[in-house]
Amino acid sequence: MKSGSSGSLTGGKPLTASPVPETTPHCSLCSGHAVYHDRISGRYLCRDHFIANIESRVTETIRSRKMIQPGDHVGIGLSGGKDSTALLMILSRLLPSLDGVRLTAITIDEGIAGYREDTIRSADELVKKYKIPQVSVSFTVLFGNTLDAFLKGREPEACTVCGILRRKALIAGAEQAGITKLATGHNLDDEAQSVFMNVLRGDLPRLVRDSASDSQGWFIPRIKPLMHVSEKELAVYLMLHGAWPDLPECPYAVHALRMEVRTMLATLEVKHPGTMLHLLESKAQIEAHCAGALVVEPVRHCRECGDACSGEICQLCMLKRRLGIGGS
Amino acid sequence: MDIYPLPLPSTSTIVKIILPDKSCRTRDVGPVTVESLLRELGLNPVEVLVSKNGTLVVEDAIVQDTDEVRIFRITHGG
Numbered sequence: 001m002k003s004g005s006s007g008s009l010t011g012g013k014p015l016t017a018s019p020v021p022e023t024t025p026h027c028s029l030c031s032g033h034a035v036y037h038d039r040i041s042g043r044y045l046c047r048d049h050f051i052a053n054i055e056s057r058v059t060e061t062i063r064s065r066k067m068i069q070p071g072d073h074v075g076i077g078l079s080g081g082k083d084s085t086a087l088l089m090i091l092s093r094l095l096p097s098l099d100g101v102r103l104t105a106i107t108i109d110e111g112i113a114g115y116r117e118d119t120i121r122s123a124d125e126l127v128k129k130y131k132i133p134q135v136s137v138s139f140t141v142l143f144g145n146t147l148d149a150f151l152k153g154r155e156p157e158a159c160t161v162c163g164i165l166r167r168k169a170l171i172a173g174a175e176q177a178g179i180t181k182l183a184t185g186h187n188l189d190d191e192a193q194s195v196f197m198n199v200l201r202g203d204l205p206r207l208v209r210d211s212a213s214d215s216q217g218w219f220i221p222r223i224k225p226l227m228h229v230s231e232k233e234l235a236v237y238l239m240l241h242g243a244w245p246d247l248p249e250c251p252y253a254v255h256a257l258r259m260e261v262r263t264m265l266a267t268l269e270v271k272h273p274g275t276m277l278h279l280l281e282s283k284a285q286i287e288a289h290c291a292g293a294l295v296v297e298p299v300r301h302c303r304e305c306g307d308a309c310s311g312e313i314c315q316l317c318m319l320k321r322r323l324g325i326g327g328s
Numbered sequence: 329m330d331i332y333p334l335p336l337p338s339t340s341t342i343v344k345i346i347l348p349d350k351s352c353r354t355r356d357v358g359p360v361t362v363e364s365l366l367r368e369l370g371l372n373p374v375e376v377l378v379s380k381n382g383t384l385v386v387e388d389a390i391v392q393d394t395d396e397v398r399i400f401r402i403t404h405g406g
Binding site for chain 1: 357364372373374375377380383384385386387388390391392399402403
């Protein structure tokens with residue numbers, strides 16, 4: 001590793017070597033200036049050691065959970081936001097070590113004015129830079145209107161409505177691309193928030209559900225290679241590559257329970273480092289204890305659209321009725 | 329606290345701070361850690377990144393003299 005490498009942000013360009021500032025701690029592994037302090041281990045890392053650490057942890061997550069097999073065609077849900085940008089960059093860098101694996105980006109345009117235009121532009125530039133094929137799906141084409149139009153007067157339901165429509169759009173994009181795995185940019189913070197939200201809702205089945213293994217052959221398995229990397233680590237990773245997307249916050253995020261949980265967990269994490277990781281470990285332990293104990297409902301087919309679902313009518317068709325979207 | 333009367337005492341350290349909303353402040357904060365500065369501003373270190381004079385720094389880096397501190401909020405959503 002080079003010593004003395006820095007995290008220069010000037011002009012959004014990648015890092016250049018600069019003198020080690022005396023007022024900044026050094027890397028625990030070399031004499032470089034620290035760009036990240038791991039509050040759990042107490043270790044300081046310079047640019048090069050930090051990047052190597054993130055990429056090796058993602059590699060280990062993929063390997064230990066058998067997320068990607070030789071010959072897989074992996075779709076990357078690419079919004080152009082920071083998490084999916086980091087996911088595409090890291091998977092692209094790991095690609096030579098993944099035997100015969102191909103990547104395709106899948107970008108969904110929900111139609112969120114003042115927000116999605118910028119992230120889509122960022123996604124388009126990224127796939128060009130990394131020479132990755134891209135499939136784009138828009139709510140307007142798929143459902144006949146934008147998310148903004150569907151949400152008029154229903155703003156507090158934004159994340160639920162968007163989640164259901166977006167899932168269908170991702171499946172449509174995945175089918176169009178012919179992928180075998182769908183990778184999303186969910187990070188450690190997202191996963192910890194989901195665990196906590198499911199506990200708050202008293203939803204044990206959802207808490208232990210594994211999107212990679214509960215498909216019963218009907219869905220494209222979803223993988224989350226960044227699930228052990230924190231949101232802050234991803235932000236640092238992007239900054240160090242001069243790829244930080246300076247984008248606005250989703251305007252509907254303020255309505256979400258997740259926003260409250262995010263703030264709560266971030267407050268706990270800074271006081272008690274490792275809180276988020278412990279939540280994920282708790283989930284794994286509950287999963288292990290529940291293995292075989294929970295009755296898994298057989299996959300049924302929606303009587304309106306024929307898609308796989310757990311009830312008589314799928315969530316999408318129920319939502320379409322409520323929103324007055326014609327045809328399934 | 330925001331605007332210090334001139335001439336500055338020799339111990340004064342006026343730091344320029346660029347906040348996540350890109351607004352700018354100058355403060356006499358003295359030689360302090362980035363973490364102390366964030367706490368003073370009511371920001372959680374888990375939710376932001378900080379650069380000092382254009383270089384990414386950790387929370388216990390020292391801010392002093394005429395440093396320019398820039399704070400980036402890391403949450404974007406979706």
